[in-house]
Amino acid sequence: TALFTCINEYGEIRSMNLTSTKSLNEVLTSFNALKVSLKQYGHPPPAIVFTDNVRGDKNFLNQLFPHLKSVDQPFADETAVDVVRLPGGLIPKLLSTAAECDDVLAAVMHKYLQLSKDENSDFFIVGLDAEWNKGSATADLVQLAFKEEILLIRICNMPTCPEQLQRFLRTSVFKKVGHKVIGDVRRVLRHYSLNDGVANGIFELADTARNLGFIDNLRTTSL
Incomplete structure (x- = not known):
């Protein structure tokens, strides 16, 4: 069996079909109904189609939406785009034990707290991101990006939250x-059954970008 799901640019499901095979003929009726609906309500046909099986779906989609052929611009298997490199030769540090985390994080924080006194600075910006396995409500990896250090903390190996x-x-x-840093922090806290009051100084980039007029819709914009 297979489940075919078609969504629009807002992430809204427009069509969903549970089929007995992966044959696209099983969803032809549904796609034709979608075409009628788009035309009936004055919407333009799809301009771009994303699929996880481009080679297999291409001919079917081009026949269904002939205008897609005019915007078809295949990419070469290899491009001349340079590999992104970390600035200044930064090397991420992987911390796999609570002892490592405490030692390294304590030293890094001490460095910047000392700088705050020397430079009369009230705060420092640190990029925070978390990663986790699909379906998990907690985090497995915490990534911290200081100005001159990048720390990868494998909290999945740390039964109790490191003091630092x-x-x-x-x-x-x-x-x-x-x-979405608030959600990332909450996952870390849930990993150790800590309440939200433990975390302070959280700054959501998406809300700030919208408030400043840089983006209009958080659901359709990637940061």
Whole structure:
């Protein structure tokens, strides 16, 4: 069996079909109904189609929506785009134990707290992101990007929250910045059954970008 799902640019499901095979003929009726609906309500036909089986679906989609042939611009298998490199020769540090995390994070925070005194600075920006396995409600990896350090903390290997990680989350001197960073921080806290009050200084980039007029719709914009 297979499940075919068609969504629009807003992430809204326009068509969903549970079929007995992966043959596209089984969803032809549904696609034709979708074409009628788009025309009936004055919507233009799809301009771009994303699929996880481009070679297999291409002919079917071109026959269904002939205008797609005019915008078909296949990409070469290899491009001349340069590989992105970290600035200044930064090398991420992978921290796999609580002891490593405490030692390294304590040293990094001490460095910037000392700088805050020397430079009379009230805060430092730190990029925060979390990764987790599909279906999990907690985080497995915490990524911290300081100005001169990148730390990858494998909290999946740490049964209890490292003391210095708690300290980092609590202090508002380090502003934790990111897209959907609030959800990332909450996953980390849930991993250790900690309440939301443990974390301070969280700064959501998407809300700020929208408030400043850089983006209009958070659902259709990638940061």
